[in-house]
Amino acid sequence: MPRYALLIEYNGAPFAGWQRQKEHPSVQQAVEEALRKLEPDCPGIGAAGRTDAGVHATAQVAHCDMAKDWDPFRLSEALNHHLKPHPVAVLKAARVADDWHARFSAMERRYMFRLITRRAPLVHDAGLAWRVNHDLDRDAMQAGADRLIGLHDFTTFRSTMCQADSPVKTLDEARVEASDIPYGQEFRFYFRARSFLHNQVRSFVGTLERVGSGAWSPEDVTEALEAKDRAACGPVCPPEGLYLVGVGYPKDPFAK
Template identity: 70%
Template sequence: MPRYALKIEYHGAPFAGWQRQADQPSVQGAVEAALARLEPGEHRIAAAGRTDAGVHATGQVASFDLAKGWDPFRLSEALNYHLKPQPVAVVAAARVADDWHARFTAVERRYVFRLLMRRAPATHDAGLVWQVKQPLDVAPMREAAAHLIGKHDFTTFRSSICQAASPVKTLDEITIEEVAGFSGPELRFFLRARSFLHNQVRSIVGTLERVGAGAWAPGDVKTAREAADRASCGPVCPPQGLYLAGVGYPEDPFG
């Protein structure tokens, strides 16, 4: 059976997350239902990352097998037709090796978090950003973020229901950029690692926001990390500003 990879983007608001749910809409369920319109029967797809409810993606990757061979472009067009009107789109498709797997072949995940700083309620960006009403000081936030780069025990920044075998992860990048966003000044956080713990990105961003607001000193983040205690974490920020922006592989299946 030929195997395919898809690059998928979606707006996370209508879904209970990526993973298939018995009684709630999911992105996985939407894509599998579209596949069933092309080849009747049950389909099971694997994703590079299981995003939570409300989290978006611009570069999710999924893999699956089909009974017959499809031209990748025709496959993406057919899936997009059957995915309408849901806010899910296949932006690329590729034929991959039989042992290629969206999750296990991946060597890197990249997340972006958007934080809007303005008092007036967001309209055009509602549901797409985390909004705070006051400006944040980015310099101490960058200083604090430096304490999280590298290989560490991230128990403090790990959800209590995280199923990862170990809290030790290597965070390769945290970059914070100031952007003149469509709705006002934004901070955009770019995080890169081979893999992440459940709620790790939202825990980190929520904690760094406290530094930018002046409630925490940059060194407090190092102290919190070294405590290896979930109770030492700052607030976990809401999901709507978070995007799975890309997944890295030894060779890009989409060229």
């Protein structure tokens, strides 16, 4: 069966996350149902990351096995036709080796979190960013983020429901950018690692927001990290500002 990689974009608001569930809609279910409009016996698909409820993606990667030898462009076009009206789009499809796996072949994942500071509620960005109504110090948040980079036991920053075998991970990048927008500022937090723990990025951002507000110091981030205790974490921020923005492979399957 020919195997294809799919580059997928979605708005996570109407979904209970990526992974198929019995009683709630998921992105995986939407894509699999579209695939089965093309081939009724199409097996289930695998993905690079299982995003949570309300989390978005600009570059999720999945793989599927088809009975027919599809032209990749025609496959993506056909899937997008059947994905309507879901807020899900296949940006590109590519033929890959039979043993290629969206999850296990990946070398890194990249996430971005959008935080907007302004007094007024969000209108156009509602559901697409986290709003706080006070100013934040970008430099202080970057100083706190720098303390998270490297190999650490991230017990403090993972959900108690996390099923990972170990809390020890290597965070390769933690970067905070700020830009002025009408009536406020937008902050974007970028994180890169081979893999992440459950709720790790949202725990990072919620903690760094406390640093940016002045309630915590950058040194407090180190103390929280070294505590290896979930109770030492700052507030976990909401999911609507989080995006899976990239998955790295030894060879990009979508490169021309």
